[in-house]
Amino acid sequence: MKAGFVNIFGRPNAGKSTLLNALIGEKLAIVSPKVQTTRHRIKAIMTEDDYQIIFSDTPGIIEPKYKLHEKMMQAVKGALEDADVALLIADVNEDPALSHAIFSALRLRVPAIVVLNKTDKTNVARVKEITEFYTQQSYCRSVVAISAAKGFDANAFLAPILELLPEGDPFYTEDDISDLPTRFFVSEMIREKVYELFSDELPYHTAVLIREFKEKQTLVKIVADIIVHRETQKAIIIGDKGSMIKKLGTEARKDIEAFIQQKVFLELFVKVKPKWRENDLQLKEYGY
Template sequence: MVEDSNPILQDEWPDDHKSGVVAVIGRPNVGKSTLINAILGQKIAIATPKPQTTRRTQMGIYTIQQAQMMLVDTPGLHKARNRMGEYMMNEAEFALRDADVNLWILDTSEPPSAADGYIAQTLKDLAPNIPLVLALNKIDQHQGDDYSAFTQLIEHERAYPISALKGDGIEALVNHLIDLLPEGPRYYPVDQVSDVTMRFIAAEIIREKVMMNTEQEIPHAVAVEIFDYKDNEARTNIDAIIYVERDSQKGIVIGKGGSMIKQIGTQARHEIMDTIERPVHLDLRVKVLKNWRTNESFMRRVGYRFPKKEDK
């Protein structure tokens, strides 16, 4: 873990206080969300062994006395195959164009791929003047200590071998990212760690549990809508709908005699409870919505913020 991002900070910040946005980018499944959770010391973004877990940008806010760093988690850069994929790519490209610093996460457990070449080109085209730092992740699964195949991909400020999962090498990386930020004020209160609501995080936790418990195309065919989210004195009541694209997928998510949905519900409820630190009642239903990944108005409803036509 890195220096505690905690509320025992003074209201006043020093004159040379730094603040800015770091876009965290890379291929799907390289560990972007895992790294942001590790830097913050708490889970704000879901992470699974399946590619294309993150679908929209989400900010993690890291605050220390002398700096505030907004880490933007982005969907993994990949070739879009449907409206959802296009949306994800827009989100990532928008973030990397607009950052103060770009942080490119590479997975060193395997050699660089054509997809990494594509990312190098995207960075050169869209963000040629933004400082670039490389994080060489998953060093716990890398043979030896030669990382030249990765560092040769593009000109960069510095490269840091890290393990986001084990927490190795993160402190030096964070210190350098802060060095690269411009001077500026503290934009967010010290206790705010993300820009998304607990309602959205709850939906994401449910989606994570579905992704972890299912295989093949189901993880990508799932969307979660929080239908009702109410705090009463004793507990928080959450009604959620899990959407899939086909009847057969619905059957799998429900499972024999409801066993799968029960397991998903138990896992999600425990994690939401740990996050909000109060009792939770979670009600899950599964519905089929054919081809929702091409349905923009539905995707908007479940939290994917498509730009208005005129902003495109």
């Protein structure tokens, strides 16, 4: 039996969450074209007869500008400390020097596989050129080129990872797919809709707090607060005569019902908490 932690690192929007979801076959990490969508370290557990891999999606590596960013980078640091194998994911279409600077700064003590993502948006010559670049780097054990969004051969992808994993007993039961509670994923599904429905800076000023999660006989009742910085942001999320909050709630409810396989009654409130991203107590309350 092989068992270990395979942690995914990279720049914002390289495709870490898309890769995690594709490997597990479940939507555990929310996905958005906007950068810095992932704020937590999300563990996804893959268990087969002869191995257990605990994949970790981590926030995109950035220079922290406020305390929320600092919490996000602490999640990256924690993932560095317990990794058995690192997956260094890079957008094959970007200048490789950008990701190389980050990968070098990680000072990895474990073997690393560089994953070149978004191959569907380039040509074979470009993939070959970038593969050669990373092959020459001291932190790189091997290079794999994929399109996480379009699909790839999971068995071929896992083969070099399994070679590097240590032998050992499983860390989790075979039924576990994550170490995080259902409430966490529900809050993330609501937050994802904020990213989908609203533009500019508003999603980055938003957090979601699940205040009630009650399983009743026929449905699950969920009450959640959407936290914003300013009254103007609250007005935008509510929309004209409540149109936007209604749309957000309807779309989030569909995703939550699909995820928990139960009917859901979802009630959303919008609350203004100025500068919550800088407030330690509020960050803790919102799960950071």
